[in-house]
Amino acid sequence: MDRISPSGVPSMFANEVMRKMIQPRHGEQVLIVADTESEADWVHAMASAANAYGAEPTILIMQPTFTEGEDKRLSKVALKALEAADVYIPMAATTFCTIHDPKVAELHRGKKMRMFLPGGRYCAGLRGEALKYTLEALGHDYDKVAEWGDKFCKYLEGAREIRIASKAGTDVIASIEDIKFRNLPGLARKPGDVGGLPHGEVAGGPREGTTEGVIAIDGPIAYVAEKPALSQPVLLIVKRGRIVDIKGGEEAAALKRFVEANENANNIAEFSFGTDPFLPHTGKVNITDKRILGTMHTALGRNISQIKPFGTVDSPVHADAVLLKPSCWVDGNQLLDEGVPVV
Secondary structure (H helix, E strand, O other), X not given: OOOOOOOHHHHHHHHHHHHHHHOOOOOOEEEEEEEOOOOHHHHHHHHHHHHHOOOEEEEEEEOOOOOOOOOOOOOHHHHHHHHHOOEXXXXXXXXOHHHHOHHHHHXXXXXXXXXXXXXXXXXHHHOOOHHHHHHHHOOOOHXXXXXXXXHHHHHHOOOOEEEEEOOOXXXXXXXXXXXXXXXXXXXXXXXXXXXXXXXXXXXXOOOOOOOXXXXXXXXXXXXXXXXXXXXXXXXXXXXXXXXXXXXXXXXXXHHHHHHHHXXXXXXXXXXXXXXXXXXXXXXXXXXXXXXXXXXXXXXXXXXXXXOOOOOOOOOOOEEEEEEOOOEEEEOOEEEEEOOEEOO
């Protein structure tokens, strides 16, 4: 990765992130994990901004993988560095293992560090068209995003069952007993926080093997159909937590190939709520759409980090898919009505 002096937009972004979202303290250890495909000026800008607050940043560069989840674990060196980190900023451009490695979940859930995801997902929002949405997100009211998350969490805390339905065809039920849903509004100011830009969701998932029914995906699907509108909803037929059939049009056929090509990709790993009322619908799953207030998203594949310590399913993928206007009930209490919050 070439050495580029941070300036201009990356520097502005990094300074605002540190001031508003992370607020690093003097002497804190800030670990930035990038790869050789990362945007070097953004990486160095984040390190420079952390240094300006008196924190001590370290940049660790890993090899690229080019396939989401292909390298499912961080290197031994990276794992050792994580142990010493107070603030962790994953910026690898070609892999999601920097976020979904079980060690990462262990450390932030154990409140030993806090994590911030710039660009929504492994730098994906720091380049191209998505950069516009990431920069706009700097101006969002994250206290308001946090308020929405708290409203959902009030009903999810200690709940036993979730039901989701939609006019697109969703009719699914699952156990969420003992699952800890987490309010992730974007801020990463204290140990255990997971922040990011753009951000805003209440994240959790079903107990393994309990999801039953039909999930109708009418929003974008990671790696398969990242576009504002599908030709028709993709219907996931689910029994005992596993997809047994996929129906629909061209996107359904593509998703079926994706599931068949990746071990355990037929596992229903997640049910989460978007909580940011300021984000636009763009078709970009992990930059905007899964975080829009009123949407929900599921995920296919790995759940080890998602529902720790109850997740045991490993997979080379964790693929999010968006439900645009769901209705949702938790233990009989309605949280969403066709995409409109009623909490």
